[in-house]
Structure formats: structure tokens, C-alpha cells
Amino acid sequence: MAMPDTVREFLASRRTAIEPADVGLPPSPVPRRGKGLEQGRAGQVSDQVLTAIEDALRLDDYERQHLRALVEPRRARPRPARPEKIRVRAGLRTLIAAMDPTPAILQGPRFEVLAWNRADAALLTDFGAMLFADRNIARTGSSSPPIP
Structure with missing residues (x-):
């Protein structure tokens, strides 16, 4: 299972590779911050959110696979269906x-x-x-x- 630091480090490294001008944004007078994105809290991330992050960070196919491999073990697993009646020995x-x-x-x-x-x-x-x-x-x- 990937540690939160691993996800955070990966996202931060990809984010630093993109400048605001690269995505059509004007330069900002205040320093860039990305704490929400870089906290590494990926336990309940949907596929749509992951895709949006991948697109925003302009990840290539290899980087997308790597991000999903980091996040996948941490996703919530569905509960097994409970049996209607438990048999007692x-x-x-x-x-x-x-x-x-x-x-x-x-x-x-x-x-x-x-x-x-x-x-x-x-x-x-x-x-x-x-x-x-x-x-x-x-x-x-x-x-x-x-x-x-």
C-alpha cells in the first residue's frame, strides 16, 4: 500500500513541472500553493476526480498508470454482502x-x-x-x- 507521502510527492513533482502559463493562466502576484492537491488524501477519490487530476497535470500514460497504482490500494473497498441467515453449529x-x-x-x-x-x-x-x-x-x- 502506498504511503500518503508517496502520493503527495508524486503529485507535487508533477505539479512543479507545469507553470501557470503552460495552461493559459496569467502569472500570479502571490506564490503558488497546492496544499489541497498535494495532501495525498486519496482514500475516497472517484475515477472522475483522478481523471481530472491526470488531465490538469498533463500526465502521460505511464504517469497515469503510476498514479492509479499509488491510489488504488487505498480506495474504499465495498463491503461483502451479508448473508441473510447465519448457520449456527x-x-x-x-x-x-x-x-x-x-x-x-x-x-x-x-x-x-x-x-x-x-x-x-x-x-x-x-x-x-x-x-x-x-x-x-x-x-x-x-x-x-x-x-x-
Whole structure:
């Protein structure tokens, strides 16, 4: 993965190669600054923004490939699709059932209730009577469904 300094250095080196007059701009009475462009923050850069930067800096094909190679590992990766229902191993179900009369539930990574024992059903709610999509403690704010 490219370090932020690598992206920043590359952009700064390409920017110094272009004078304002090269792109039809008049000379400026104040010093040039490019801090926004040269910060190297490339984590959420779209293809359109990269193309605009490549065009503005007049990068050749090799330089364009190099910039994208520096930025690509840092782009946000899409989250994998979450499975609709997680399968619970029989051994875990047996363990939870064996904990009765102590209430016990097994939650997934997104607070979905995956398994529960008889004491939990008596104390909180009967998750077996609910649709799987409704068995989420974080979504309802508690482990029991709302009272109608």
C-alpha cells in the first residue's frame, strides 16, 4: 500500500513541472500553493476526480498508470454482502440449551439473535415466533419486541 507521502510527492513533482502559463493562466502576484492537491488524501477519490487530476497535470500514460497504482490500494473497498441467515453449529446450540435454567442467547456480528434457550424465551421473548429479520437486538433497542 502506498504511503500518503508517496502520493503527495508524486503529485507535487508533477505539479512543479507545469507553470501557470503552460495552461493559459496569467502569472500570479502571490506564490503558488497546492496544499489541497498535494495532501495525498486519496482514500475516497472517484475515477472522475483522478481523471481530472491526470488531465490538469498533463500526465502521460505511464504517469497515469503510476498514479492509479499509488491510489488504488487505498480506495474504499465495498463491503461483502451479508448473508441473510447465519448457520449456527449444532455444538453451539447444544451448549446454549445445556445452560438452562440460565438464560442464554447467541448473537451474530450485527446483533442478530441466532440461538437462544428455553429460559431466555421465558424471560425475554420467544425469538422462535419472530421472523429472522426481526430478531435483532440493536434494531429494536432491546431484546424484546415492541409492545403493540
